[in-house]
Amino acid sequence: MHKLEVRNLRVAVGGREILKGVSLSVATGEVVVLMGPNGSGKSTLFQTIAGNPRYEVLDGDILLDGESIKELPPEERFARGIFVGFQSPVAVPEVRFAFLLQAMINIRAGKKLTDPNPQVLAQAQRLAAELGLKPEVFNRGVGAGFSGGEFKRAEVLQALLLSPKFTVLDEPDSGLDIDGIAAVGRAVTRLAASGSGILLSTHYARVLKFIKPTRVYVMAEGRVVLEGDENVIRKIEEVGYQSYFNEIRQELGSAGS
Numbered sequence: 001m002h003k004l005e006v007r008n009l010r011v012a013v014g015g016r017e018i019l020k021g022v023s024l025s026v027a028t029g030e031v032v033v034l035m036g037p038n039g040s041g042k043s044t045l046f047q048t049i050a051g052n053p054r055y056e057v058l059d060g061d062i063l064l065d066g067e068s069i070k071e072l073p074p075e076e077r078f079a080r081g082i083f084v085g086f087q088s089p090v091a092v093p094e095v096r097f098a099f100l101l102q103a104m105i106n107i108r109a110g111k112k113l114t115d116p117n118p119q120v121l122a123q124a125q126r127l128a129a130e131l132g133l134k135p136e137v138f139n140r141g142v143g144a145g146f147s148g149g150e151f152k153r154a155e156v157l158q159a160l161l162l163s164p165k166f167t168v169l170d171e172p173d174s175g176l177d178i179d180g181i182a183a184v185g186r187a188v189t190r191l192a193a194s195g196s197g198i199l200l201s202t203h204y205a206r207v208l209k210f211i212k213p214t215r216v217y218v219m220a221e222g223r224v225v226l227e228g229d230e231n232v233i234r235k236i237e238e239v240g241y242q243s244y245f246n247e248i249r250q251e252l253g254s255a256g257s
């Protein structure tokens with residue numbers, strides 16, 4: 001078993017402290033869901049896990065199997081098995097999507113870059129069909145003219161092809177049609193069953209139709225304020241964040257009085 005752990009992480013962006021001591025963990029085979037109101041810091045956490053240099057770690061740590069990775073460059077984190085799919089993926093139209101897929105496989109295997117090999121392409125085509133992606137995307141530039149939904153599906157395809165130790169997905173269900181949500185949900189479940197540890201953020205309880213979370217964390221204002229199971233997601237869907245937070249405050253208040 002492998003473990004990815006975020007420990008008391010404080011992170012600043014553009015000189016402003018956004019994460020104010022976040023702790024959470026995910027083990028291989030788990031599906032961990034991260035929720036939280038807009039602006040609570042979920043994407044900041046994911047960017048920091050990926051190693052985006054614009055996100056300055058002020059304190060705390062990110063540990064892979066107990067070893068700090070917070071000083072490692074993004075490509076080294078990736079090579080060690082951490083795949084991060086972003087909320088708004090970046091297009092790189094100059095690079096063919098098929099080439100990117102082969103490059104990822106080679107980097108993970110510690111090999112030099114090569115042209116796409118036929119087996120990889122065949123596997124990618126099968127996965128694309130499952131995810132409802134048109135096969136022509138492989139000959140297009142990365143993200144070149146991709147719709148929002150195609151971008152999300154393409155990110156999940158990369159994860160399925162790589163079978164990373166950890167798959168970190170920022171709102172993989174946003175911008176997808178119903179079939180897309182189902183396809184991505186099935187893919188996430190399959191990734192976890194094959195041993196990848198999943199950390200994903202979402203705003204919607206509809207994901208529960210397709211995934212069974214091991215654990216749910218809720219962030220607010222740069223902190224993890226709640227940890228629980230899928231009932232937390234149902235409650236948020238039912239009453240919204242602020243009412244839920246108020247309810248908890250009241251319960252804590254009456255317990256303390």
Ligand SMILES: Nc1ncnc2c1ncn2[C@@H]1O[C@H](COP(=O)(O)OP(=O)(O)OP(=O)(O)O)[C@@H](O)[C@H]1O
Nearest residue numbers: 013014016018036037038039040041042043044045
């Ligand atoms: N580059 C930046 N410069 C300054 N502030 C930033 C920057 N990036 C993010 N922030 C701020 O950090 C806070 C957290 O943003 P983040 O995108 O991490 O939230 P989120 O929980 O992912 O939100 P959402 O659910 O809307 O995607 C927000 O107040 C945002 O404005």
